[in-house]
Amino acid sequence: MVDVSAVRDGRQLAVPDETGHFGSYGGRFVPEALVAAIDELTEAFHQTWDDPSFRGELARLLRDYTGRPSALTDAPRFGEHAGGARILLKREDLNHTGSHKINNVLGQALLTRHIGKKRVIAETGAGQHGVATATAAALMGLDCTVYMGEQDTRRQALNVARMRLLGAEVVPVTTGSRTLKDAINEAMRDWVANVGTTNYVFGTVAGPHPFPLMVRQYQRVIGEEARAQVLERVGRLPDVVAACVGGGSNAMGIFTAFIPDRGVRLVGFEAGGDGIGTGRHAATITGGSPGVLHGARSYLLQDENGQTIESHSISAGLDYPGVGPEHAWLHDTGRAEYRPITDAEAMAAFALLSRTEGIIPAIESAHALAGALDLGRELGAQMSQPPVILVCLSGRGDKDVETASRYFGISS
């Protein structure tokens, strides 16, 4: 069942283990009421992952419905600003519904149908996962309820309307900080009460086992495609793979295929908000510490009492005080690096890609783009050849037009 291995000290370390642990991270910190359901989900996931007919159905949907494989786009004019690095964009923004989220959701929705449940629930921050879940639910005839922090329903009003058009019920969450973390709490409460009829379609590589494993497996298609595309296009592997990290699903999606390629640097860019020093950020690995949140042990932002601290980011999709346990593991083992990107740096990269390449990225993805600008300049100074940097362009910026217009003072 375990098919991704990290090598450390010359030993093969398979992650996660059978109980969902990545070293000391991951696991299941859940109410007992949910254990039977996540046991069932785990078993069904493994069974279907090894089932050619299930995988064939998923592959067909990814091709005919999502539009995979997604394109790999050279970004030379953008690259000029990255010390002349060759920047290659993995275009998850071109997927149906506009982000990588659909990859995971189609897998989990098929799984829901396989288990025989008729209702799905989901949390959403920026609305991308909610839109993807509402879409898959419409496609497969499932009832769908999406929990979204009230603050996010205002920041991402367009996506709220999209979900409702798709037939989903959107529940604004008014508890706690009224953002993604509280939407997850509310979805968990719904799940505890309705677990007999309802499957929780979780949006990222966090949460209790099997979600970190399952979501990674459904997202790894990103890196598998990209690795082959880069080899074909460039004739060698990239020097660096860059992705933004909130919960971390697009990053695990693009990193996984490259983990055994020891010469390829994997760099995750976290939301630095106003700057790590200000305390107003969502850079969980950079500025947090190990603990338990939302069903797994990983890094999180917490105060001296172990209470979760509210995160801050201009990007609703990265505005989360936790991160997937495999990222914590990759960080601690040194296989991946994590760096913060401030709101201002992300928005500068957002504008630059729009104007140099004619691609308006999601603000989430703009964090990876800003990181690529930094990496290109750093590596350009060290290498004789222009470095090759693969960037996961996880989503498109349509949903962010209003936020960006306000940020740049553009009148509509």
Next chain:
Amino acid sequence: MTALSDALAKARAEDRAALIGYLPVGYPSVEVSIEAMRALVAGGCDVVEVGAPYSDPVMDGPTIQAAAEPAVRAGVGLRDTLRAVSAVADAGGAAVVMSYWNPVEHYGVARFAADLAAAGGSGLVTPDLIPDEAGDWLAASDAHGLDRVFLVAPSSTDARIASTARASRGFLYAAAVMGVTGARDAVGDAAAVLVRRVRAIAPQIPVCVGLGVSDGAQAAQVASFADGVIVGSALVRRMLDSPDAAGVAGVRALAEELAAGVASRRR
């Protein structure tokens, strides 16, 4: 033997179920919440479940959230919780802490166990820690002679009831309904069914039932089949309605009603 085990044994000797009252620390203030816990003891609770406020309480419904949120914002943590434990113990009640796992892990599991024992606490109820992940806590609770209360739910398989009962000490917390905390109009059949299943699988450990009990009549009903009746949201509601001395008096009055309900069902 902890004070909790003594209290359960005493209730059993009196041929009745035990009454366990829950209140969160820090609402409306640490001081007043401690007063309310003393009122629980005075009103007839055998055991006080001392709730540590937490920012992300996924097992709690709106009532307990409404009281815990301001406490979290005010910076109330496990240090205050331990102070409340001491106060309950001094008042003659058995105190168990109810805490989500991260505050305990952040405090340090071994250190928390030592400080809880020193404060006179009997043990810990862990709504989001299952025995599978509880290695550190099993060791620390053994080292300090503390009870550890894990939950079982109507959805638990027989195998999980068996393994959870084996890991538990003090009592097993049977979540009566599938859902979060909160007063309910009726206590469903699920609780009685669950208690019967637990008794058949693990006859040694006391089984206490929580989630939804709100008045003396419901308490009496649950007392007819469980070793203990756990009441939370209905008590918290008294404090939310009147977060002052009148609320404390309301808590005491409800505790008295519940205690009478529990005592009315001699078995």
